[in-house]
Amino acid sequence: MTLLLLEALGALVLLVFIVWWTMFSGRKNGELPDSAKGDEPATKDKGAKDGN
Secondary structure, X not given: OHHHHHHHHHHHHHHHHHHHHHHHOOOOOOXXXXXXXXXXXXXXXXXXXXXX
């Protein structure tokens, strides 16, 4: 029983570490500003025909 609890605790620690790593391992200064990205936001229905 103790071994199962230790294994569950290890899995929980690993899960928390993976979530923490993916949340906080981005760029040092955060996201780039919109002007520095160099692209315009795409429209949702670009090239779609109306009435079909």
